[in-house]
Amino acid sequence: MSNATFVDYSMNQLFLPMDLEELIPPRHVVRVVNDAIDQVKDDVFLKHYPGGGRSSYHPKMMTKIIVFAYTQKIYSSRLIAKAVRENIPFMWLSARQTPDFRTINRFRSERMKQTIDEVFSSILQLLIEEGYIKLENYFLDGTKIEANANRYTYVWKKNVDRHQKNLQVKIHDLLCEIDEIEKQEMQTYQDHDLEELGEHSTLTAEKLEETVAQLEQRLQEEPENKPLQKRVKKIQDEYLPRYQRYEEQQAIFQERNSYSKTDHDATFMRTKEDHLQNGQLKPCYNLQVGTENQFIVGYSVHQRPGDTKCMISHLEGVRAKLGTLPKAIIADAGYGSEENYAYLDRWNVKAYVKFNTFHRENSKKWKRDISKVENWSYDEEKDEFICAGDKRLTFRNETKEQTDSGYEITKRNYQCHECEGCPLREQCTKSTTGRQISVSPALMEYKKKAREILGSDHGRTLSVQRSIEVESVFGHFKENRSLRRFFLRGLPKVSIEVGLLSLAHNLLKKTAAQMKSTGDKVG
Known part of the structure; x- marks a missing residue:
C-alpha cells in the first residue's frame, strides 16, 4: 500500500x-x-x-x-x-x-x-x-505599415492616364469614320463636338453614353446600315465599358499615384523592410504618431508616402481633440518645409524641426562647396547675394508658387552678370547665361531660427530624445504588438485599428x- x-x-x-x-x-x-x-x-x-x-x-x-x-x-x-x-x-x-x-x-x-x-x-x-502627460514637448514621427492587401494587385495612375488618352483617340477616330460613312460631318452630333474627343479631350463616360444612344436611334431608322452597326457595337461593347472603368479608377486615385485592388485606400510605398533589397513597393499606410513620455498623444493615418505634407493635417487632428496644441513640436528633417514652419509659427508653437540640409550644413564637404547659397554673404542694403568669387547676384524678379493645400510661397530670383571669366565658374554653375538662384526669404528666416533653436543645449537634448520617444513606440507596435501589417482594410477601419492600438x-x-x-x- x-x-x-x-x-x-x-x-x-x-x-x-x-x-x-x-x-x-x-x-x-x-x-x-x-x-x-x-x-x-x-x-x-x-x-x-x-x-x-x-x-x-x-x-x-x-x-x-x-x-x-x-x-x-x-x-x-x-x-x-x-x-x-x-x-x-x-x-x-x-x-x-x-x-x-x-x-x-x-x-x-x-x-x-x-x-x-x-x-x-x-x-x-x-x-x-x-500628470502622465503635460502637453509640453510633442515628439512627432511617421512610419509606413503594410496594408492588409495583395502586394501584386496594383493600379498605377500613369498607366491609367496613358490608356485613357489612347482610348479617347480611338473613340474620336471611330466617330469620325461614322461621319465619313454617313457623309454628314458635324451635323450628326449637334450636341457633341467631335474635335473634343481628341488628345486634349474633356470626354466623359456620360457624354459617350449619350452619343451611343443617338447612334442607336439612327440604327433603328437604318437597320440595314451594317458599317454603322459594326462601329456602334464596338463603342458599346468595348470602348464604353473600358472608359467607365478608367473613370472609376481616376476617382479612386484622387491625389495619389497608385492604389491596391484589394484595398483601394492603400498606396504603394517604399518601406525599410525590403528583404530582397530590390526597392519593392508595397501597399501601405503612413502612420503618424506624436508622443510625450512615450504616451501617444496624437495619431493619424495618411495615404501620402512623404511625411512633409502629413504634419499640418495631423496637428489639426490633435488640436481638434484637445482644443490646443502642445507648447513645442520636435520632428526630424522630413517635416522641415516652409508651410509647416509657418503653421507652427501661426499657432505660437516652438518648432524644434530640422530641415533637409540641417546635418549636411555642418560637414566639411558642404562648407567647402562654393556653389551653396548658404556659404555666400548677403548685402541687405542693396538686396544682392555675393558669391565665393566676390561677384554679385542682383535681383531680377519675384515669383509665387502654391502648394497642394493652397499655401503661397514667394520666391525672389537673382542672377549674376559677371560670371564671364570668373576662375570659379566651373565649380559654381554650368549655365551659359550666368549663375541664377531662387530663394524664399520666409524659408531662409525659418531655417535661421531652426539652426539657433536646434543648436542650443536644450534643442540638442530634445533631438536626441525624439528618437528614443517615438521610435520606441513604433518598436512596441511592430515587435510587442505584432503590427507588421494591418489586420483591417480601408482607411476608416485602419484608423479604428490604430486608435485601439494607441489606447491599448x-x-x-x-x-x-x-x-x-x-x-x-x-x-
Whole structure:
C-alpha cells in the first residue's frame, strides 16, 4: 500500500469566492482598462444609439473587451469572442455576457468608427489630469505599415492616364469614320463636338453614353446600315465599358499615384523592410504618431508616402481633440518645409524641426562647396547675394508658387552678370547665361531660427530624445504588438485599428507606471 498523500481533488466541489474579480490581481491591466473606460462619459456612446428595436450589448462593455483584447495582442473577432467565453479577465469585463464574433466585428467596424476619437480623447484627458502627460514637448514621427492587401494587385495612375488618352483617340477616330460613312460631318452630333474627343479631350463616360444612344436611334431608322452597326457595337461593347472603368479608377486615385485592388485606400510605398533589397513597393499606410513620455498623444493615418505634407493635417487632428496644441513640436528633417514652419509659427508653437540640409550644413564637404547659397554673404542694403568669387547676384524678379493645400510661397530670383571669366565658374554653375538662384526669404528666416533653436543645449537634448520617444513606440507596435501589417482594410477601419492600438499602448504604459511606483510586477 502506497503512503502517498494528495491535495483533495473533486471536480464537483463548489468553492468560494464565486466573484470572478477576486481571481484577478489588484494591479492587473484589465482593471486599468475597466476604470479608464468607466470614466468616459456615457453620452460619448449613447448619442449614437437612436433607440428602439432589439436590445444591444452595452457599448462600454463592448469597448472594454475590445481594448483589453488589443492589450493582449488579440485582434481577431473570433478570438475575442472565444476569450469572452473562456478567459477570466474577459469574463469579468463582460459580466459573463457572450457576444459572438459577428457582433464584436460589427461593433468595432461600425460603432467604433463614430466613437474611437472621443474615447481616445477622454482617456487622454484623464492621463493629463493624472500628470502622465503635460502637453509640453510633442515628439512627432511617421512610419509606413503594410496594408492588409495583395502586394501584386496594383493600379498605377500613369498607366491609367496613358490608356485613357489612347482610348479617347480611338473613340474620336471611330466617330469620325461614322461621319465619313454617313457623309454628314458635324451635323450628326449637334450636341457633341467631335474635335473634343481628341488628345486634349474633356470626354466623359456620360457624354459617350449619350452619343451611343443617338447612334442607336439612327440604327433603328437604318437597320440595314451594317458599317454603322459594326462601329456602334464596338463603342458599346468595348470602348464604353473600358472608359467607365478608367473613370472609376481616376476617382479612386484622387491625389495619389497608385492604389491596391484589394484595398483601394492603400498606396504603394517604399518601406525599410525590403528583404530582397530590390526597392519593392508595397501597399501601405503612413502612420503618424506624436508622443510625450512615450504616451501617444496624437495619431493619424495618411495615404501620402512623404511625411512633409502629413504634419499640418495631423496637428489639426490633435488640436481638434484637445482644443490646443502642445507648447513645442520636435520632428526630424522630413517635416522641415516652409508651410509647416509657418503653421507652427501661426499657432505660437516652438518648432524644434530640422530641415533637409540641417546635418549636411555642418560637414566639411558642404562648407567647402562654393556653389551653396548658404556659404555666400548677403548685402541687405542693396538686396544682392555675393558669391565665393566676390561677384554679385542682383535681383531680377519675384515669383509665387502654391502648394497642394493652397499655401503661397514667394520666391525672389537673382542672377549674376559677371560670371564671364570668373576662375570659379566651373565649380559654381554650368549655365551659359550666368549663375541664377531662387530663394524664399520666409524659408531662409525659418531655417535661421531652426539652426539657433536646434543648436542650443536644450534643442540638442530634445533631438536626441525624439528618437528614443517615438521610435520606441513604433518598436512596441511592430515587435510587442505584432503590427507588421494591418489586420483591417480601408482607411476608416485602419484608423479604428490604430486608435485601439494607441489606447491599448497608453493603458499598458499607465499600468507599468503604477507597477513601478508600487514595486509590483506587471500583470
